[in-house]
Amino acid sequence: MTKLPIITPDSFDFKRYMAETESSAKVLPADTWRDELIEIVSGGNRITGACLPWAKTHENLRFRGGEVTLWMGSNGHGKSQLLGQACLGFVAQGEGVVIASFEMTPRATLHRMMRQAAMNGNPPPEFVDKFLDWLKGKLWIYNQLGQATPEMVGAVIRYAATELNAKHIVIDSLMRVVAGEDNYNAQKDFVGQLCTLARDYGVHCHLVHHTRKLSDESQIPGKFDSKGSGSITDQVDQCLTVWRNKAKQREMETAIRKGTPTHEIESKPDALLVCDKNRHGEWEGKVALWYHASSLQYTSDQRCSPLDMMTVTTGG
Amino acid sequence: MKGHEPIIAMRMQGYTPREVWIRVFDFEPKYYEWDEPSKSLENGFTARIEVYPMDKGALDFRCVTGLVVHLSGTDDERVLQTLKHIERAKPLRVITSTANIFIDSASRESRIAA
Numbered sequence: 001m002t003k004l005p006i007i008t009p010d011s012f013d014f015k016r017y018m019a020e021t022e023s024s025a026k027v028l029p030a031d032t033w034r035d036e037l038i039e040i041v042s043g044g045n046r047i048t049g050a051c052l053p054w055a056k057t058h059e060n061l062r063f064r065g066g067e068v069t070l071w072m073g074s075n076g077h078g079k080s081q082l083l084g085q086a087c088l089g090f091v092a093q094g095e096g097v098v099i100a101s102f103e104m105t106p107r108a109t110l111h112r113m114m115r116q117a118a119m120n121g122n123p124p125p126e127f128v129d130k131f132l133d134w135l136k137g138k139l140w141i142y143n144q145l146g147q148a149t150p151e152m153v154g155a156v157i158r159y160a161a162t163e164l165n166a167k168h169i170v171i172d173s174l175m176r177v178v179a180g181e182d183n184y185n186a187q188k189d190f191v192g193q194l195c196t197l198a199r200d201y202g203v204h205c206h207l208v209h210h211t212r213k214l215s216d217e218s219q220i221p222g223k224f225d226s227k228g229s230g231s232i233t234d235q236v237d238q239c240l241t242v243w244r245n246k247a248k249q250r251e252m253e254t255a256i257r258k259g260t261p262t263h264e265i266e267s268k269p270d271a272l273l274v275c276d277k278n279r280h281g282e283w284e285g286k287v288a289l290w291y292h293a294s295s296l297q298y299t300s301d302q303r304c305s306p307l308d309m310m311t312v313t314t315g316g
Numbered sequence: 317m318k319g320h321e322p323i324i325a326m327r328m329q330g331y332t333p334r335e336v337w338i339r340v341f342d343f344e345p346k347y348y349e350w351d352e353p354s355k356s357l358e359n360g361f362t363a364r365i366e367v368y369p370m371d372k373g374a375l376d377f378r379c380v381t382g383l384v385v386h387l388s389g390t391d392d393e394r395v396l397q398t399l400k401h402i403e404r405a406k407p408l409r410v411i412t413s414t415a416n417i418f419i420d421s422a423s424r425e426s427r428i429a430a
Contacts, residue, residue, distance in 0.1 A: 005331055007357070010332035011330075014327040014332075032374050033374075035372050137349065162352075256331055
């Protein structure tokens with residue numbers, strides 16, 4: 001019996017064929033997407049995608065595959081911390097997460113997330129096993145501190161999507177991947193590359209980015225305050241800003257020192273999550289959050305009860 | 317859709333698989349590392365492309381241009397939709413089979429059960 005080779009040399013100029021047919025293969029009649037359109041309509045206003053841990057955000061904010069969210073905020077306003085809690089929520093929803101934090105060691109990242117999962121500041125040693133067992137097959141950390149390159153991040157996204165089947169990739173932060181605050185073209189290219197990879201691999205990329213310094217910390221930054229190129233916010237699908245109410249902290253400290261009532265001050269939120277770009281949703285607005293200091297968790301109301309992140313799947 | 321990238325990469329380098337097996341899935345299967353469709357050729361198996369339920373709308377099958385394609389699946393309607401996408405790429409021959417369908421583009425033999 002003659003054995004036929006699986007692969008043979010080919011005289012067909014495939015490279016040229018691909019280049020020549022690029023337009024005809026990709027410019028398609030509108031009815032190509034008929035089934036998808038029917039699916040959207042049949043699903044009513046069904047919102048898809050992973051949600052944040054707080055129920056009051058579920059109707060408005062979602063994190064779907066193929067999209068990029070820009071997480072913005074000033075230094076020390078808790079964007080990475082809040083995103084860490086969001087990642088625990090994604091894990092609880094069964095969606096794998098890869099964290100590429102170039103600003104914090106894996107140990108520090110995991111320790112902070114463990115406190116959030118334990119709902120207190122001093123989890124016992126036996127909780128470590130429980131926490132890590134829960135994360136098995138669902139959370140990975142890219143062990144790279146300091147600077148990275150767009151190529152390295154691209155490779156991590158491809159690996160995370162194809163080998164780990166992760167659905168969320170966190171890149172913290174843009175400035176650690178693209179050197180030079182005024183390197184606008186490189187920033188634009190990197191965010192463009194991120195959007196393409198997210199779409200091609202069906203993952204959601206969470207990109208952390210700093211906002212420029214405003215004259216006063218009581219001002220809430222928005223998408224126009226992002227550092228660097230304006231094309232960063234233009235290209236991403238969602239822009240979220242984490243803003244900590246530092247004035248409240250100061251008011252509380254003063255009230256406690258003077259022995260005056262704190263109820264009214266406590267009712268003010270500790271932080272705001274501001275959405276001022278939501279390409280695939282209709283909602284833009286602010287979400288008030290209260291901070292539970294010992295667990296490092298953000299909570300949805302002033303009762304400040306931390307959530308059990310390891311059991312909650314759609315939030316409370 | 318998985319498995320098309322290595323075929324494109326190979327053809328870009330002047331090589332071609334003898335045939336391509338395309339399977340339309342009703343779910344996204346879990347794989348062993350060696351069984352991943354993107355690694356099929358690398359691991360000495362035949363070229364394999366898998367189409368999943370989320371693969372709707374535009375599917376680019378230019379990687380099978382001029383090749384023999386074996387298309388199968390369990391959902392007749394989705395298999396026939398996939399066949400339309402494949403035919404746009406002008407393969408040499410497509411043999412389509414499900415429990416109710418048999419279509420061979422070369423012999424013009426066609427059987428679709430009622």
